[in-house]
Amino acid sequence: MLTQTVVRSAALRFGPPSRMVPVMPRAEARPAFGASDRAGSLDRTMRLMGTVISYPRGAEVFGEEEPADYIYKVVSGGVRTYKILGDGRRQIGAFHLPGDIFGLESGDKHRLSSETMADTRVLVVKRSALNAVAGRDASIAQELLALTSRQLEHMQRRILLLVKSARERVATFLVEMSERSPQSNTVELPMSRQDIADYLGLTIETVSRTLSYLQCSAMIEVPTSRRIVLRDRPALDHMNG
Amino acid sequence: MLTQTVVRSAALRFGPPSRMVPVMPRAEARPAFGASDRAGSLDRTMRLMGTVISYPRGAEVFGEEEPADYIYKVVSGGVRTYKILGDGRRQIGAFHLPGDIFGLESGDKHRLSSETMADTRVLVVKRSALNAVAGRDASIAQELLALTSRQLEHMQRRILLLVKSARERVATFLVEMSERSPQSNTVELPMSRQDIADYLGLTIETVSRTLSYLQCSAMIEVPTSRRIVLRDRPALDHMNG
DNA sequence: CGATGCGTTGATAACTTTCAAATTTAGTGG
């Protein structure tokens, strides 16, 4: 009962950051968590108060249990948050794309670790500074609250996702990604199959097979392993609920 | 692929509230979400400002999408929050026992419905009134924030739970319930097998079989279907991580 | 009693994982 791939997990999955990969070309994806970009004062404030830091692919931005002193916004590239489970498996909390704000824990410690999925630039803002501004500027406080609220909603959807079948999970994931994508029907995946599997609570093999199935069923096309074209959105939507 | 039990779901699972059942005897369980009871100002404030309302078993406290104008605290009995999925399945969000505060949505609409699992008394407080007090009394605001934070953590644990095997889910559920129980090793379940199944994303048959398995393995005893004695806590804990 | 709802158990089918191998892709060095 899940004695499973501790070796595979530890040895293969979390090896040293491998070779470089071109930074994702996606310009400004619609964020899942971040304030929408045209929006507002929060974005401006963060740009004013923050510093942009560049990380190579596979770098750790923050670790689990570290004090949550900063708030982050992806400028370019991509970040995944994750947690290593007792049995060596990895559960991914979220994928953060350009425009997304992350590291917004309600406590004072990070509950997840985070690392880059590609060469990534991140805007870093001191939490205390942002809180100070929020104390003075209600619209900032409101935006921060809205962010937290959106995260809660996302977790709620996530819970609903995890009780569904593999096909539904993968289909939902693709639709979700496409909604964050600039081109509505083509999804450029910044993450590996292993990342997707750990996000959906499946194995890479099941993810791969499911994608093959969706392709055979003409719901999607997979021109390259990291690019997926949604061919039959209604059918994919239908697998959600 | 989950064409499944729409009939069973709709017809059997959500019929009219069935016969009465003695209100749970559990006096004051340790709450999972609520402020701890010995605590504080929030509890006092709610008691001062609130009204106690009694519901029969199976009554709806609030419905999905309804405006979230009130905050609730279970006085006696028990409440489940849930959502009906597109395919007729039901996902349970949480079980609230005496002392627990619920209905604390971050938005202005409820994202889940809620109904009583037994005859239940609930303390109801107008959200606007509580917010007004929170504006003046920082300790109240803090307690409310802590509540939200705890809910986020709970959802996080929930996500971790849902990627595990049936045995792990049930074991984790029992441990979680026992930690909220006044008697440390005996758990009085206020909910049906169907409730547990919908909470864990399993079927009633799997829940039942898993409980039988845990009993055969001498990890638990099941004197009556609603009462479970944890016999081997270390073994049960070990199934978590 | 006989009906009804809930929980348990059994047999089978469907789904997902595991283990293994083939295939493709990406990076490296000549």
Add this chain to the structure above:
DNA sequence: CCACTAAATTTGAAAGTTATCAACGCATCG
């Protein structure tokens, strides 16, 4: 630029897990 190596992805076959369908037991209630 091409061949070579390592990594990622896909595919296959078998095993394991969970759901489904069906039957049964056991209370409660009229």
